[in-house]
Amino acid sequence: xxxxxxxxxxLSLRTREALHGYAFIALWxxxxxxxxxxxLIQTFNYSLNRVVVTVAGVNxxxxxxxxxxxxxxxxxxxxxxxxxxxxxxxxxxxxxxxxSMIIALFLNLRFRLKGVFRAIFFLPVVITSGPVIRxxxxxxxxxxxxxxxxxxxxxxxxxxxxxxxxPVEYLLVSFIxxxxxxxxxxxxxxxxxxxxxxxxYEAAAIDGASAWEIFWKITLPTLTTATVVNAVYTIxxxxxxxxxxxxxxxxxxxxxxxxxxxxxxxxxxLYFAVMAVLLLxxxxxxxxxxxxxxx
Amino acid sequence: xxxxxxxxxxxxxxxxxGGRTRYGLIxxxxxxxxxxxxxxxxxxPLLFMFITSMKSPTDLLNPLVQWVPTEFYTGNYVKAFRVxxxxxxxxxxxxxxxAPSLLQTFVAALIGYGLARYRFWGRRxxxxxxxxxxxIPPQNTVIPQMLTYRDLGLLGSPLALILPAVFGQxxxxxxxxxxxxxxxxxxxxxxxxxxxxxxxxxxRIFLTIAVPSALPAFVVSFIFSVVxxxxxxxxxxxFLEGGVQTLPMQLSRFxxxxxxxxxxxxxxxxxRINEAVKMSGTFLNILPLLVMYFVLQxxxxxxVERTGIxxx
Numbered sequence: 001x002x003x004x005x006x007x008x009x010x011l012s013l014r015t016r017e018a019l020h021g022y023a024f025i026a027l028w029x030x031x032x033x034x035x036x037x038x039x040l041i042q043t044f045n046y047s048l049n050r051v052v053v054t055v056a057g058v059n060x061x062x063x064x065x066x067x068x069x070x071x072x073x074x075x076x077x078x079x080x081x082x083x084x085x086x087x088x089x090x091x092x093x094x095x096x097x098x099x100s101m102i103i104a105l106f107l108n109l110r111f112r113l114k115g116v117f118r119a120i121f122f123l124p125v126v127i128t129s130g131p132v133i134r135x136x137x138x139x140x141x142x143x144x145x146x147x148x149x150x151x152x153x154x155x156x157x158x159x160x161x162x163x164x165x166x167p168v169e170y171l172l173v174s175f176i177x178x179x180x181x182x183x184x185x186x187x188x189x190x191x192x193x194x195x196x197x198x199x200x201y202e203a204a205a206i207d208g209a210s211a212w213e214i215f216w217k218i219t220l221p222t223l224t225t226a227t228v229v230n231a232v233y234t235i236x237x238x239x240x241x242x243x244x245x246x247x248x249x250x251x252x253x254x255x256x257x258x259x260x261x262x263x264x265x266x267x268x269x270l271y272f273a274v275m276a277v278l279l280l281x282x283x284x285x286x287x288x289x290x291x292x293x294x295x
Numbered sequence: 296x297x298x299x300x301x302x303x304x305x306x307x308x309x310x311x312x313g314g315r316t317r318y319g320l321i322x323x324x325x326x327x328x329x330x331x332x333x334x335x336x337x338x339x340p341l342l343f344m345f346i347t348s349m350k351s352p353t354d355l356l357n358p359l360v361q362w363v364p365t366e367f368y369t370g371n372y373v374k375a376f377r378v379x380x381x382x383x384x385x386x387x388x389x390x391x392x393x394a395p396s397l398l399q400t401f402v403a404a405l406i407g408y409g410l411a412r413y414r415f416w417g418r419r420x421x422x423x424x425x426x427x428x429x430x431i432p433p434q435n436t437v438i439p440q441m442l443t444y445r446d447l448g449l450l451g452s453p454l455a456l457i458l459p460a461v462f463g464q465x466x467x468x469x470x471x472x473x474x475x476x477x478x479x480x481x482x483x484x485x486x487x488x489x490x491x492x493x494x495x496x497x498x499r500i501f502l503t504i505a506v507p508s509a510l511p512a513f514v515v516s517f518i519f520s521v522v523x524x525x526x527x528x529x530x531x532x533x534f535l536e537g538g539v540q541t542l543p544m545q546l547s548r549f550x551x552x553x554x555x556x557x558x559x560x561x562x563x564x565x566x567r568i569n570e571a572v573k574m575s576g577t578f579l580n581i582l583p584l585l586v587m588y589f590v591l592q593x594x595x596x597x598x599v600e601r602t603g604i605x606x607x
Contacts, residue, residue, distance in 0.1 A: 020413055028463040031462020040436050042438075117330050119592050121337060123338075131543045251529075268432065275430075
């Protein structure tokens with residue numbers, strides 16, 4: 001067999017492998033083009049137009065970036081909502097991360113009734129839906145019982161400067177709600193904790209490491225990937241949640257006389273941009289922070 | 296005597312602070328205290344919901360009745376059952392979460408397998424785009440989709456939810472594709488290579504060797520998929536406009552539906568809408584999921600631990 005025919009056969013093997021690979025993902029590629037890319041481009045197109053939907057079809061009137069400038073400069077609610085959303089997300093993410101990590105560490109221990117507690121902590125994963133959360137918050141069941149209403153707390157809140165008051169108030173009012181968004185994150189932490197070789201812990205204990213040192217030097221570094229995954233997951237679920245104020249506002253504007261599809265599309269893209277920036281900030285922050293710990 | 300004494304001290308110390316093989320009493324107490332406290336925070340809304348739903352109109356008005364209703368009252372449930380159009384909405388919810396979930400899980404496995412087992416140009420780009428489909432907010436794509444469905448006459452039909460699932464673009468499909476990708480990456484290739492040498496086709500290898508070995512991933516994906524489809528209301532309320540009504544959709548227009556059935560002007564004050572009826576509706580809404588969860592709970596958690604969702 002000559003070298004040439006060998007390389008030829010190798011090449012054809014490579015091509016065959018690639019073709020079979022493409023066959024497996026073909027559905028996805030078609031789906032992505034049809035159900036994600038095309039609508040995304042179309043939505044962007046809408047955002048540059050005034051859109052009127054009639055029985056006959058969709059009428060577009062080009063108006064440049066007017067929808068965007070209107071959302072940012074003229075609409076008083078939208079800008080305020082975006083800032084509120086960014087602050088609330090940045091407050092909620094560390095809480096969800098720390099809380100779910102603590103719960104996962106607990107659930108990774110050996111103790112009686114573990115199954116019962118595990119079942120309780122994952123319950124929110126199962127029942128968190130927009131309407132259920134809305135009903136619960138309306139009835140005040142999602143608020144930490146009485147904390148936000150206590151006179152001492154109200155006094156404390158009144159003392160805080162405006163920039164701090166909103167996040168703290170949000171924290172107190174929605175504390176249970178934030179915890180309810182931690183179910184999947186607990187699972188992810190737990191899964192990566194259980195992959196750690198127990199031998200490492202034993203070796204560290206024999207070398208005389210304290211539980212504190214073991215946590216910082218062994219456990220936390222093994223949770224780095226899970227933390228980044230969880231942070232991304234938390235931001236995305238909070239941002240996509242159908243009861244999110246901004247999401248509801250945009251949805252409302254879609255059908256409003258003053259707003260319309262074009263305006264709602266522009267706001268969707270602005271919202272997406274803020275969300276992407278948040279993801280980037282948290283991602284960079286976490287990889288920096290945890291990268292240092294791992295070293 | 297001295298020896299005996301130090302022995303007791305050691306035992307007490309080990310009881311309190313724990314030894315090499317078990318946790319101490321102090322640690323155990325703190326652990327349970329914390330777990331119970333957090334568990335209460337989690338259960339509080341559910342408990343509140345259930346208790347409120349059992350309160351009769353007189354109990355609701357009575358400030359002394361907080362946690363224990365004075366009578367066993369099921370009237371709220373009877374009303375909520377009617378308002379939600381429960382049997383129909385339940386069947387619709389089950390169909391509209393199970394059907395897309397089955398398809399979505401299988402398709403995600405197919406795609407995840409292709410990405411994990413084959414080398415081809417653009418693989419990394421596809422992985423990146425899959426992540427992007429997870430991040431892009433639904434409102435950035437939903438309106439053109441809705442208008443296309445309207446033109447095709449699919450608005451309100453279950454197909455509007457099923458079609459994207461078939462193409463790996465269902466609700467949170469990206470997560471499931473990545474789960475299968477991770478799973479197949481971590482599974483050994485030996486069996487598949489042996490089968491290939493024996494002349495089995497790629498699809499056959501996937502179906503007879505890869506699928507059975509990734510069973511935990513299938514269980515996790517299917518259960519999560521059902522739960523997420525069940526609870527999803529943004530897409531369903533847009534795509535099913537004027538068509539099939541799922542339970543969460545019925546719940547989100549509960550007040551309106553209630554007042555249609557029991558017009559506020561026509562019924563006496565005790566039959567007007569109150570929080571107890573609303574909470575009954577909410578509870579009826581999550582009841583099927585609760586039942587499913589407690590039946591499948593063990594599978595749910597253990598499969599997640601086995602699939603290694605966490606990523607490498």
